[in-house]
Amino acid sequence: MAFEELLDKVGGLGKFQMLQMTLILPSLMVVVCHSLLENFTAAVPGHRCWVHILDNATVSDNDTGILSPDVLLRISIPLDSNLKPEKCRRFLHPQWQLLHLNGTFPNMTDLDTEPCVDGWVYDHNLFSSTIVTEWDLVCDQQSQKPLIQSLVMVGTLMGGLIYGHLSDRWLVESSRWLIITNKPDEGLKELKIVAHRNGMKNIEETLNLEGLRATMQEELETTQTKTTMFDLFRTPNLRKRTCLLFFVRFANSISFFGIIINLQHFGSNIFLFQVIFGVLTLSVRCLALYPMNKVGRRPIQMLSMFLVGLSILINIFVPQDMQTLRLILASVGISCVAASQTSFSVHQSELTPTIVRAKAAGLDLLANRCGAALAPLLMALVVYLPTLPWIIYGVCPIIAVPVLLLLPETKNLPLPDTIQDVENNKKFSRKASEKDFYIKVTKF
Known part of the structure; x- marks a missing residue:
């Protein structure tokens, strides 16, 4: 809760944070486009x-x-x-x-x-060339296509592991990172920059090094010992949360990529499907924030993941010539998986203590990429049973629903700062902590 107090002092969610999100959005969109490119570069034309x-x-x-x-x-x-x-x-x-x-x-x-x-x-009316036409990945060789798609996703996984670690060299401007690495002077400087950009005046009177040390005292003491990825598994409660979160993200990713990279399964006009799914995903990710804050993180995830699995399983029994109904069911699935991803991202951050939150985010990315790599590979199972991959895509998110019951709800609860907070099941409402925060501010 300590760093949240500092953020409130420098303007909370202000112009600086909005600018950061605006600038990072294009790079995220490019990454998503690379994942969706397989729908077109690996399309199977008539033959x-x-x-x-x-x-x-x-x-x-x-x-x-x-x-x-x-x-x-x-x-x-x-x-x-x-x-x-x-x-x-x-x-x-x-x-x-x-x-x-x-x-x-x-x-x-x-x-x-x-x-x-x-x-x-091959029919070249829609696609002049794809990897399928170039390498004849049809009939007896059709299982090679999902293998190639899976290798592409494995490449993104390896790139994330390697370049994610290297990117820490360019994150020194983060005030939080500076503070927890025992560089409070530089962290204070960055916080003042944020405050000025958010329009906070006379910030030097209330934000100084003594106040920063007093507010972040517990966190600074905790960070004296360098943490590693293994700290996520050393203590029982945090280990339980980490494993459950890994599985939920993995199941979510399998269903998401199962739908999004197999657009041809729902009909021939994959260009239209891509636009529809893109609009739905963007809209639902924004709209999901309202019910998530009203009802809670866990109920929204459970409902949305159940509907994802249900829509995929129902679609198995819909004939191929009923493309409108198939598209509607797929749209429900992609909308619900987008809602579950949004609520999961918030839930995961609020369940993980500050000291290892960045490492937990890295593990979350690993789970996501593992699911992304496995999803196309499952399509190789069509040689045994055409519906088997879709059964797995549908069952995985449904299995994750009872798993979510084992995770605590975090609505109106503060972020845990230390691993000990998780082990002690530290619970108190944000409303109560806000009162304490105002008392602390008046002391400066």
Whole structure:
């Protein structure tokens, strides 16, 4: 609670903080765009087997007479259960007898077929080129696509671990970081800069080094010993919170990336879907703050994660041709997962003591990236059961709902400053602490 008092003195959520959030937003948007790029760079266009009689450039009209491409396609490619050309097989020999059936459809299982030994022909109307068309990641090689997508996400995970650590060199301007690393003079200087930018006048009269040391005394004493990531697991209560938070974030990420990188599963117009999901995500993340502050962090997470899983599981039973209903269910899912992510971010910060909060945020990022890496890899399971990946996407957030019951609610409670605060289950309302804060201010 000590640092919150200092923030209140320098203007709280003022112009300085607003400017920081505005400046960081573009960089976050770029990161999100990279994650969503897989919908387009790894899109699977329509395809069929390459056949000599139809696709060989040296075959002229004189060789085939007056037969149209549709006719040649009919005698070369069998039809699937939806009466559309098969994507992964072709007739071993042209089936000329099919031209005399007058619209009837024979039993294709009696005709000899073979895999696409000469490659595929892709529909380039929507995508001129993707990694799927470049490397033929279809049919027997379709499991390679989710593997490549997963490796991309693993790359972001490794980059976060490496460059996240290196970025500490550029965080020295944070007054909080300066204070907890025993540089109170520099921290005080940064706080005064924040106060001036927030329009706070005569701040030197109430904000000085003695007052800073008095306010942050407990925190400064705690930070004499350097903390590590292992401190999140040394004590029982904090270890419990850390493990539960890791699982909840992991389950949340699996469902989020399961929806967001598989837009083709919901219909063909993925450009429209991307816009709709983007608008919904942005809107819900902002709107979720109001019920979260009224009802609490935990209830909003539980409700939203249950609805995420439910919408995904219901969508499994909706036919592919009912694209409007599939899109509505997917929109409900992406909206709820956005709400749960917003409430989780606040909840996670309020459950973690100040002294290890940055390390807990790093572990949270690790859980998020692990879920992001696993989500596309699960699509390789379609070779065993087409609905299996979506069952996992739906079940994971539902399992996380009872897990959230094991975490305490943090609405109207102050941030824990030390690990001991967590172990002692320190609880007192923010309203009560605000009264204490005003008493402390009058002493300066």
